Amino acid sequence: MNANQHVLIIGFVWPEPNSSAAGGRMVQLISIFKKQGFEVTFASPAMDSDFMVDLESLGVTKKSIALNCSSFDVFVKKLNPTIVLFDRFMIEEQFGWRVAENCPNALRLLDTEDLHCLRLARQKAFKEKRSFSTDDLLVEDVAKREIASILRCDMSLMIAEYEMELLQTVFKIDSNLLYYLPLLLEPIEDSTIQNLPTFEERNDFVFIGNFLHEPNWNAVQYLKETIWPLIRKQMPEAVLNVYGAYPSQKVVQLNNVKEGFLVKGRAENAQEVVKNARIVLAPLRFGAGIKGKLVEAMQCGTPSITTTIGAESMCGELLWNGFIADDVQVFAAKAVELYQDKTLWLKAQENGFEIIEKRYLISLFKDDFVKHILKIQTHLKQHRLHNFMGSLLQHHTLTSTKYMSRWIEEKNRKGE
Structure with a gap:
């Protein structure tokens, strides 16, 4: 002591x-x-x-x-x-x-x-x-x-x-x-993993991030204007739930039910939100440090699609829990593929658990x-x-x- x-x-x-x-x-x-x-x-x-x-x-x-x-x-x-x-x-x-x-x-x-x-x-x-x-x-x-x-x-x-x-x-x-x-992080118990919602029980894409942080606001604009229309073209019924603390009026105004782009604001329980989503989207175009939203996705067993900047310094030599793509067409295509392919999704989930176990345990x-x-x-x-x-x-x-x-x-x- x-x-x-x-x-x-x-x-x-x-x-x-x-x-x-x-x-x-x-x-x-x-x-x-x-x-x-x-x-x-x-x-x-x-x-x-x-x-x-x-x-x-x-x-x-x-x-x-x-x-x-x-x-x-x-x-x-x-x-x-x-x-x-x-x-x-x-x-x-x-x-x-x-x-x-x-x-x-x-x-x-x-x-x-x-x-x-x-x-x-x-x-x-x-x-x-x-x-x-x-x-x-x-x-x-x-x-x-x-x-x-x-x-x-x-x-x-x-x-x-x-x-x-x-x-x-x-x-x-x-x-x-x-x-x-x-x-x-604390280790993820086997019992916790077993109790996570399954591939079939999960729905929708999710973005989550504090809106006072400029890279997050920029990523949401990028999703709205460029990436989400490409995903919806391939999956017309797809829904993206956008969560984040401190949303300003300009963030709230992006909400569009017809486009499946739903701005929800602060999540009462971020882990619950991420756990029940099938895929996390994080197209970050600038930023630094470790991305908490992507670590949280791994903890919740939720695969993610992000950019090189998003994944920077996060997984070392290990495989990402999803895909890393900087090109918008590739980003959208991989998001759709990962959403629809259960085998691919389960492997990505496993990769996330491995990253936490080998790189983030307290x-x-x-x-x-x-x-x-x-x-x-x-x-x-x-x-x-x-x-x-x-x-x-x-x-x-x-x-x-x-x-x-x-x-x-x-x-x-x-x-x-």
Whole structure:
């Protein structure tokens, strides 16, 4: 047991495991820390939401904090955590220097969720109708901020192998600062598999994804305008159910009963929705990280059709649980084939279970992850000594971000 360890997680938002993969991942991390006997406090400057997880039921202390306010300094100094986990680089920018100043011996971890600069550079290339190149990352403003944040931290948790590789080859980040930790899942019991709806019991295609996430909104537009008409041409009675948290009016307006394109909004139980569908469609044209919707499809025994970007870093050398296609005609044809061919469908389902078992089980990662944290803590001085660029950035951040924040705080105090 490690009862003397106190983890402070500073969240960009309060975790919503039923709204996004990011929320699910945060709950997984909390679970690892709690199982090790670590004390956990979760703090965030975000407003409460109706869909946030009940942190107290997880044995976690909840604390609301303010941006650009020295009340955080008082709070963190008193708490004196041994580990601080920043949820995304924007949170490290806001609070990292305060943690470094008030708790210099705390191990600073960054959970990247996905590489924001990669997602944005791909999105920009897509909007400009050109191919993405890794050189695009070097001119992306967000990359400068995100890489600085990674360098300032003692360790960054990476969810995708491709992103680890990019950081090391394009940005020359030392591998000692990176740690591969994908989505972490419990094994699927045989009894669970046996109780899943059968091929015959399942109906319709489904898309599911948080609409605040631009790649999801773009994928739904792509389905509506290009892919779904091709599928309906071959299967005139086909139905696509579109689910997702936070649908805007522009999403809802895509609903068309005549075309079998049904926009349902937030799913009360995402797993139930995916479990009862026969195929998941995820034609993502840009994005980064691991796609929670596709992992969820595998857990539910639901084959999927996605793109190269959708499947990136997800299955390693293993076979996909369905098909990967970037060409619209192929995408539509494979969707129809997989929907109608039971033998093909069962094999795809099996592939999904194998991917989870060999690549995402929590048991494959948790012990090594905790061991790695404790090892860095033991040699923290040495670890930081070898991260000169990080020390340099920390030095300059403390004299720039710090004074900008102090200025905002003073301005707020005067009520200007």
